[in-house]
Amino acid sequence: xxxxxxxxxxxxxxxxxxxxxxxxxxxxxxxxxxxxxxxxxxxxxxxxxxxxxxxxxxxxxxxxxxxxxxxxxxxxxxxxxxxxxxxxxxxxxxxxxxxxxxxxxxxxxxxxxxxxxxxxxxxxxxxxxxxxxxxxxxxxxxxxxxxxxxxxxxxxxxxxxxxxxxxxxxxxxxxxxxxxxxxxxxxxxxxxxxxxxxxxxxxxxxxxxxxxxxxxxxxxxxxxxxxxxxxxxxxxx
Amino acid sequence: xxxxxxxxxxxxxxxxxxxxxxxxxxxxxxxxxxxxxxxxxxxxxxxxxxxxxxxxxxxxxxxxxxxxxxxxxxxxx
Numbered sequence: 099x100x101x102x103x104x105x106x107x108x109x110x111x112x113x114x115x116x117x118x119x120x121x122x123x124x125x126x127x128x129x130x131x132x133x134x135x136x137x138x139x140x141x142x143x144x145x146x147x148x149x150x151x152x153x154x155x156x157x158x159x160x161x162x163x164x165x166x167x168x169x170x171x172x173x174x175x176x177x178x179x180x181x182x183x184x185x186x187x188x189x190x191x192x193x194x195x196x197x198x199x200x201x202x203x204x205x206x207x208x209x210x211x212x213x214x215x216x217x218x219x220x221x222x223x224x225x226x227x228x229x230x231x232x233x234x235x236x237x238x239x240x241x242x243x244x245x246x247x248x249x250x251x252x253x254x255x256x257x258x259x260x261x262x263x264x265x266x267x268x269x270x271x272x273x274x275x276x277x278x279x280x281x282x283x284x285x286x287x288x289x290x291x292x293x294x295x296x297x298x299x300x301x302x303x304x305x306x307x308x309x310x311x312x313x314x315x316x317x318x319x320x321x322x323x324x325x326x327x328x329x330x331x332x333x334x335x
Numbered sequence: 336x337x338x339x340x341x342x343x344x345x346x347x348x349x350x351x352x353x354x355x356x357x358x359x360x361x362x363x364x365x366x367x368x369x370x371x372x373x374x375x376x377x378x379x380x381x382x383x384x385x386x387x388x389x390x391x392x393x394x395x396x397x398x399x400x401x402x403x404x405x406x407x408x409x410x411x412x
Contacts, residue, residue: 140363143370150374189381193374200370204363305381312385315392322399331402 107307114300121145121293129290136272137205143197144274145290149298150193151219155257156302157186158226162254165247174317175310177243182309184229184250186302191223206270213269218260225253238320 125145132141161183168176198216199209210216229249236242259266264273274281282288 137366138363140366140370142367146371146374189377192377196373196377197370200366200373204361204366207361309385312389312392315389315396319392319396319399322396322403326399326403329403331399 107304110300110304110307114297114304117293117297117300121290121297124286124293125290129286130284132287135205137201140201140204143201145294146298147194147197147201148291149294150190150197152295153298153302154187154190154194154222155261156299157183157190157306158222158254158257159183160306161187161226161250165250165254168247169244169251172240172243174314177247178310178313178317179306180247180250181233181313182306184226184233184246184253185309186305188223188226188230189305190298190302191219191226195220195223211270213271214263214267215260215269215271218256218263222253222256222260225249225256229253238317 125142129142129145131139137143161180164176164179164181164183167173168180202211203209229246232242232246232249236245263269264271282291
């Protein structure tokens, strides 16, 4: 069974690499350059920036379900998914928070502005970051895990606020991707964005899977270290 | 202080007015390349550090599993 899951994992990884290769080629060779007000060629950051934000939502949601399930009935697997969700959400959040300002510098003239969407997104990443710090330094006891799970649930409740911040409070953040078809005026722009979403979904799934396995291995190590310590075996190397 | 030099507070700019023509100095290409480089660097760092942690955890796990298994064997009558 383990071999089969390994094969699926490596196949997913290969698909991720292939989809990113296609995405990069399409974005740079086919997707047209947008109007200067949108940043000109810098607008091509959009095809990674928006899918990365979507991947943040995806990982945050996985973390939310893992954490909520852990709070309901604790288990190593549920804690591993909660942990993986938060870690991947932070990395995707950082991708959004670093790519956005570089595009904004060209499109808006500033790297950062306290726009509602930017501010709520940064708060969310900081909250998830706090969960990671808590998990890293507060130990692996049940109380600490429950505390981290509660914070994860709270952090994920911010995700709809980020999404609707533009509608609720305005701001200057673009709202190109909408339910009514969006404001991408060229078929190649829509294809590039779709490829971005597909690639980031593959990447999010691969990273989530990998981090969940790592989290499970880490808790197995903690358990076996306790057994070893009780039997007086092996000082930590 | 002499009048009319750059040292003169009266000669400082007190307003900015728009000028015609393209005066933009920020390069869109530079921003695009920087964004892609930063994104890939972040991802590679995340995967790299995780990979190292995984190798450490698995090595320690193997070591302890052998030790715990060995001690259980030794204690068996």
